[in-house]
């Protein structure tokens with residue numbers, strides 16, 4: 001159960017900076033361990049947590065405001081990041097500018113963590129078996145260009161991707177519970193509703209080939225069905241796929257043609273009026289002018305993406 005419970009290690013980027021301090025990097029380069037430690041069950045101790053996962057500070061979210069719930073116990077090397085509360089607030093302010101308030105009602109907590117140059121963001125339900133409130137985690141070491149919203153910026157892309165998880169796995173989309181009796185796609189958190197975004201996408205691009213999918217080894221699957229995925233990371237599993245598709249849906253300037261299934265997945269989201277509305281809202285905020293000027297593909301980090309999932313990095 002636990003292994004399906006989180007959507008972590010959204011993107012891994014080989015950040016040159018992390019290589020400058022091998023000692024530090026080695027402390028945090030075990031994605032699997034990080035993931036396991038994050039497999040919260042809602043009953044985590046309030047102090048003295050093992051902090052190999054890089055967790056820094058947890059906040060409660062109320063509207064546009066955040067209030068500190070706790071600081072995690074951190075190694076000396078992370079203290080300055082933890083105590084940089086101004087930066088934490090800057091990151092949250094960035095989220096509030098990116099995502100309209102009325103679209104954030106499922107975000108109950110905000111966590112700032114240090115991703116060790118690998119992990120950029122994650123989400124998880126605040127409480128197990130309750131998909132109505134989510135913890136939204138962003139990596140302080142990946143946070144950059146927080147003063148504006150620029151779709152060419154990787155961190156912006158990551159925040160949209162993470163929001164895509166909340167959007168597609170919340171209680172309105174997925175009914176918490178076990179797989180028994182579920183006739184739709186089962187992402188792990190529960191049974192997706194028939195007309196949910198993730199189930200519709202599953203039927204469009206996964207159902208007929210799902211027997212071939214091995215979550216522990218998605219790379220051959222991706223190589224075989226490349227034209228079905230907007231990125232290699234999207235082939236990690238359907239939940240990552242829909243988050244990637246959502247990020248493309250938001251950040252790409254134009255609706256793509258229907259020439260392949262990857263594009264058809266993006267076009268699928270255009271069939272939902274509330275998503276088109278959301279897209280327009282995100283793209284029309286005053287600070288998003290740069291969004292229209294180009295594509296996130298132009299980000300110099302793009303070529304350095306690699307797939308890192310709950311089983312570690314694939315290449």
Ligand SMILES: [Zn+2]
Pocket residue numbers: 007008009010161162165239240243
């Ligand atoms: Zn993800």
